[in-house]
Amino acid sequence: MRRPTEILRQMALWFLxxxxxxxxxxxxxxxLVSGFGYSPLLVFSTLWEGAxxxxxxxxxxxxxxxxxxxxxxAVALSFRTGIWNIGAEGQFLAGALIVTVFGVKAANLFAPIxxxxxxxxxxxxxxxxxxxxxWLREKHGVSEVISTxxxxxxxLQFLGYAVHGPLQEAARTYPxxxxxxxxxxxxxxxxxxxxxxxxxxxxxxxxxxxxxLFRLPFGFRLRVIGQNPHAARFAxxxxxxxxxxxxxxSGGLAAIGGAIEVAGVTGRLYENISPGYGFTGIAxxxxxRLHPLGLLPAAFLFGALESGARALQRNLGxxxxxxxxxxxxxxxxxxxxxxxxxxxxxxxxxxxx
Amino acid sequence: xKLFSKVLFAFFVLLFISSCAKEKTAxxxxxxxxxxxxxxxxxxxxxxxYEGLQRIEKELHAQISQIETKTPSEFEEAFRDYARQGxxxxxxxxxEFQDAAAAVAxxxxxxxxxxxxGNTVRPNVAPMVxxxxxxxxxxxxxxxLLSQSGKLGMVGGIExxxxxxxxxxxxxxxxxVKPDIKVNRSFIGNWEDAGAAKQAALALIDQGCDFLIHxxxxxxxxxxxxxxxxNVLVFGTNKNQNDVDPQHILAxxxxxxxxxxxxxxxxxxxxxxxxxxxxxxxxxxxxSFEINPQLQSQIPPAVMTRLEEIRRQxxxxxxxxxxxV
Numbered sequence: 001m002r003r004p005t006e007i008l009r010q011m012a013l014w015f016l017x018x019x020x021x022x023x024x025x026x027x028x029x030x031x032l033v034s035g036f037g038y039s040p041l042l043v044f045s046t047l048w049e050g051a052x053x054x055x056x057x058x059x060x061x062x063x064x065x066x067x068x069x070x071x072x073x074a075v076a077l078s079f080r081t082g083i084w085n086i087g088a089e090g091q092f093l094a095g096a097l098i099v100t101v102f103g104v105k106a107a108n109l110f111a112p113i114x115x116x117x118x119x120x121x122x123x124x125x126x127x128x129x130x131x132x133x134x135w136l137r138e139k140h141g142v143s144e145v146i147s148t149x150x151x152x153x154x155x156l157q158f159l160g161y162a163v164h165g166p167l168q169e170a171a172r173t174y175p176x177x178x179x180x181x182x183x184x185x186x187x188x189x190x191x192x193x194x195x196x197x198x199x200x201x202x203x204x205x206x207x208x209x210x211x212x213l214f215r216l217p218f219g220f221r222l223r224v225i226g227q228n229p230h231a232a233r234f235a236x237x238x239x240x241x242x243x244x245x246x247x248x249x250s251g252g253l254a255a256i257g258g259a260i261e262v263a264g265v266t267g268r269l270y271e272n273i274s275p276g277y278g279f280t281g282i283a284x285x286x287x288x289r290l291h292p293l294g295l296l297p298a299a300f301l302f303g304a305l306e307s308g309a310r311a312l313q314r315n316l317g318x319x320x321x322x323x324x325x326x327x328x329x330x331x332x333x334x335x336x337x338x339x340x341x342x343x344x345x346x347x348x349x350x351x352x353x
Numbered sequence: 354x355k356l357f358s359k360v361l362f363a364f365f366v367l368l369f370i371s372s373c374a375k376e377k378t379a380x381x382x383x384x385x386x387x388x389x390x391x392x393x394x395x396x397x398x399x400x401x402x403y404e405g406l407q408r409i410e411k412e413l414h415a416q417i418s419q420i421e422t423k424t425p426s427e428f429e430e431a432f433r434d435y436a437r438q439g440x441x442x443x444x445x446x447x448x449e450f451q452d453a454a455a456a457v458a459x460x461x462x463x464x465x466x467x468x469x470x471g472n473t474v475r476p477n478v479a480p481m482v483x484x485x486x487x488x489x490x491x492x493x494x495x496x497x498l499l500s501q502s503g504k505l506g507m508v509g510g511i512e513x514x515x516x517x518x519x520x521x522x523x524x525x526x527x528x529x530v531k532p533d534i535k536v537n538r539s540f541i542g543n544w545e546d547a548g549a550a551k552q553a554a555l556a557l558i559d560q561g562c563d564f565l566i567h568x569x570x571x572x573x574x575x576x577x578x579x580x581x582x583x584n585v586l587v588f589g590t591n592k593n594q595n596d597v598d599p600q601h602i603l604a605x606x607x608x609x610x611x612x613x614x615x616x617x618x619x620x621x622x623x624x625x626x627x628x629x630x631x632x633x634x635x636x637x638x639x640x641s642f643e644i645n646p647q648l649q650s651q652i653p654p655a656v657m658t659r660l661e662e663i664r665r666q667x668x669x670x671x672x673x674x675x676x677x678v
Contacts, residue, residue, distance in 0.1 A: 056437070060430050164511070173472075173514055174448045192460075194429060265426040270449060272390075275423040310427070313420045314386075314434060 014294070016346065018287050021333035022301065029326040038318060047323075050311025051304035057311075059193035063265065065303030067092070067274070069202040070257020071281025072288060072295040073209050074126075074250045079290050080213060081246035082226035087133060087148025088254040089278025090155035091126035095255030096262045097159050098125045099184065100167060100177045100269040103262075107181030114183065118259075126255025127248035129155065134247030138240040144247075152278070160271050167269060177269040186264040196264035203296065205253065210292040222246055254278060283331045302327060383415040383622050385442045386435040388422045388450060398610075402446040402469070405614025413618055428453035436461035442621045444469070444614065454478045465621045467631075469610075470515070476628045481617055484634030485590065486522035486676045487667050488606030488642040489566065492588045493526025494663050495604065496564035497534045498656045499586075506557030507538040508550055508576050510569040516540075518677040519568050519590065519606075525675050530659070537562060544570035551575030558583045564603075566590065577601065586648070595645040603651070604644040613639045632676070636668045 030040035051061045071088040078085035102118040109117070129151055136142035160175075162168075167177045186196040213219035225232040225239055225246075233239050257277065262269055284302055288295025309323030336342065385406065393403035403419060410417045418440070422431050428450050435443045436457060442465045445454055451473040454466035458478045471480035496505050505527055509516045524536045537557055541549040550572040554565055558579060566588040567576040573589070580587040580601045589595060589605035613633050620626045633639035642664065644652070652660075666672040 056433070063426070063430075176449065179452075261426065266424075268425070268452065270425050272424055273426075275427075310420065310431065310434065314418055314431075314438075317418065319421075 013346065014289070017337035017342070018289065018294075018298065018334060021287070021337050022330050024333045025326050025329035028329050029322060032325065033318065033322065036318070038316065043312065043316065043318065043322075046311050046315055047305070047308035050308035050314075053311075056193055057307065059190055059195045060310075061300070061304045061307040062199055063194055063196075063303075064306045065299045066198050066202050066264070067257050067261050067277040068280055068284050068299040068302055069206060069296060070260065071254050071277045072284035072299050073206060073292055074254035074257070074278075075281045075285035076288065076290045076292060076295055077209060077213070077222075077253065078246055078250040079285060080226045081222045081243060082229060083134075083137070083243060083246060083250075084145045085130065085133070085148055085247065085250050086145055086282070087129060087151050087251065087278070088281045089274060089276060090148070090152035091129050091251040091254035092258035092261075092274055092278050093152075093155045093159050094125040094129055094251075095122045095258030095260075096269060096273050097155075097162060097167075097258075098122045098255070099259035099262050100162075100180065103180030103184030104167065104178050107183050111183060118184070119256075122255050122259040123252040126251035126253070126258075128251070129255075130247035130249075130251025131244055134244035138243060156271075159269070159273075163269055163271055169268075175271060179267050180263060184263055185267060186260065194265060196260075198260035198264040201256075201260060205256070206292045206296055209253070213292060218242075254281070280327070283327055286331055286334050383413060383442075383618075384438075384440040385409050385413075385415045385417050385444070385618055386440045387417070387419040387444045388428060388431050388446060389419060390422060390447045390449065392421060393419060399446065401610035402444065402614065405611035406444070408611050408615050409618045412615060413622055415618065415622075425449060425453070429456055432457040432466060433460075436464040436466075440464055442467065442618060444617075448480075451478075451480070465626050467617055467621075469613075472630065474628050474630060477626075479626070479628055479631055481613055481631040481633055483608040483610075483613065484632050484640055484674070484676055485519050485606055485608050486674045487635040487640045488608075489519045489523040489568075489588075489590070490526035490529075490667065490672075490674045491642040491660065491664060492566055492604060492606055493523035493528075493536075494530045495652070495656070495660055496523075496566070496586075496588070497527035497529075497531040498659060499652065500531075500534065500563055502561045502563045503531070503533065504535045504537065504561045504563065506554070506560070506562030506565045507536065508553050508557065508565060508567045508569055508573075509538060509540045510544040510572060511542060512540045514677050516568045518675075520566075521677065522674050523566055526663075529663075529672075541569065541572060543572065545572055547572050547575035547578070549575065551579045554579035555583070558585055564588075566606075586651075593643050595643060595647075599645060599647045602645055603648050604642060607641050607643050609639050609641065613637075634667075634674075635664070636670065 033040055033043045050057060052058050071092055074088045098121050133144045133147045136147045137144045163175045163177055169176055169178045186198050189195045189197055221237050221242055225242055229239050284295050284299045288298035305323045305327060312318040387402055387406045389399040389402055391399045393399045406417050406419060409415050420431050422428050432443055432453050445468045447469055448471045450468045451471040454468055455473050455475055455478055458466055458475045462477055466478045468480045470482055507520045520538050527534045527536055537560060539553040539557060541553055550569050554576045563585050565576055565580055567573040568590050576587060577598050581598055586603040587601055589602050593605045593607050595602050595605050616637055
């Protein structure tokens with residue numbers, strides 16, 4: 001039995017690099033805004049107000065957290081397995097597309113069948129995209145970085161075709177789908193806000209993924225492959241099959257995120273449904289140190305930044321790009337603080353043997 | 354533990370400082386906000402809206418604010434935030450803002466939400482629709498009066514009501530001065546493919562059309578190329594395109610977006626706003642028909658007089674220009 005202080009120290013050690021990275025990035029952000037002639041104090045207090053100022057702002061922060069949790073989980077799972085899935089964006093869009101197809105065209109099905117079919121197809125849409133990239137990598141040696149980025153483009157173009165063509169609203173006026181039927185919408189959690197039950201699904205899936213990765217033999221094998229595929233193969237693990245499975249799970253997770261964004265927030269499919277959640281998901285996963293539960297606070301932090309950045313532009317006329325700069329800087333600092341040099345420095349300071 | 358507690362301490366100090374900051378209290382000044390779907394530095398759609406907002410600041414002495422909303426999920430949030438801060442008027446610059454405006458509006462009856470184009474109407478939500486039809490009607494009349502072959506051509510992007518409506522008006526304008534005129538239309542199915550637009554334009558010219566009009570956005574470049582190659586005259590649409598090819602673009606059908614913003618803001622400020630579709634056209638000074646000065650000499654004075662007469666009648670409302678949107 002470890003002493004509570006020891007556990008606290010371990011946790012601090014685990015979170016410290018991420019926290020330091022964020023604080024340093026904020027410091028750079030402060031320098032940047034002073035350079036533009038704004039008071040850093042005013043900027044940060046506005047950021048804070050925008051993200052947590054009252055119940056409504058807080059609900060918006062949570063709302064922005066949800067899609068990032070899904071893409072973050074997708075990226076964390078694949079990176080843990082040693083695959084660079086940059087395709088969460090496309091898989092996210094695929095899920096959004098499928099939920100719209102079912103929500104608009106098949107909503108008169110018997111409800112349980114509708115849910116089952118829709119959920120399976122959403123998952124499959126992302127999983128198949130992942131499997132395609134996985135198959136290309138395992139059978140033909142195509143780098144998954146390239147293939148998944150390219151697949152993003154293909155899905156985006158296909159989505160554009162869908163909302164201009166077969167999925168376009170019945171009135172045929174604008175490039176958007178019809179509204180999803182009520183049955184396909186997620187229930188609202190908090191009257192007066194837009195918070196939907198997707199936030200619960202996000203947390204549950206994070207816990208499930210944690211169980212899979214850290215408590216099941218399957219997850220252990222994935223992590224072994226991520227650490228050293230040669231050792232994994234030597235230990236008798238079918239590496240190819242596991243990698244393709246990881247691609248499928250990762251794609252499926254991102255697709256569910258896209259479906260939840262449509263079913264919970266917008267209620268319609270548009271071309272610009274995602275402002276790059278798939279790519280921000282990479283940053284979230286890195287900041288969360290590729291841990292399904294660790295990335296929950298990371299996603300929340302990025303959600304808060306996004307939410308606060310709106311207030312910056314609204315109240316101060318400061319471009320919301322600043323929030324993106326802070327996000328980017330955070331990633332750079334995470335990478336810096338993950339280096340062995342910093343780890344050793346930290347261990348010395350915290351007296352960890 | 355030292356480093357950790359230092360960081361923690363700094364964090365809480367920051368927290369404390371930030372919680373001391375108070376929000377500004379609302380003033381009685383007229384406040385207007387704009388939700389733009391893209392950067393206002395785009396020298397096009399969004400820049401025009403921002404220019405309108407700046408004119409509102411200058412001409413109506415309003416306090417203004419603008420936010421770039423990239424995805425539909427941000428629309429509702431931004432509308433709500435401005436309404437909560439007591440803004441009297443919030444513009445959503447595009448059809449895609451309709452749902453969000455309708456969702457937020459019932460909770461904020463003191464705020465007016467205006468979308469650029471669309472058809473969603475609530476007591477405090479209204480779309481403003483530009484009646485480019487007024488200008489294309491004039492273009493049709495001018496083309497019919499000058500045409501030698503008695504055939505006119507139209508090249509459109511995607512066959513959607515806002516586009517077909519401008520073509521219907523062009524046709525109606527042509528037939529109003531020459532009932533037996535033939536008008537052919539062609540759609541390329543997108544807004545970008547200048548090559549397809551050029552082929553469509555060449556095909557129309559081969560059919561004998563000696564005047565072309567487009568409503569094809571960026572693909573219109575192909576229409577202008579075809580016109581230059583075969584030396585026929587064309588009309589520009591949406592913005593003043595006369596300078597694109599001064600030798601072949603006879604005139605442009607222009608919607609003046611900034612003027613529309615000022616017009617609507619004035620209505621809201623003076624308490625004259627109603628929940629209805631606002632059609633802004635030539636009588637409001639929002640839509641105009643700009644003849645290319647370099648080609649003015651090609652229009653005989655008699656035709657010019659006739660054109661002026663039609664323009665007057667459109668503004669006076671004695672000519673009903675057909676419009677589907």
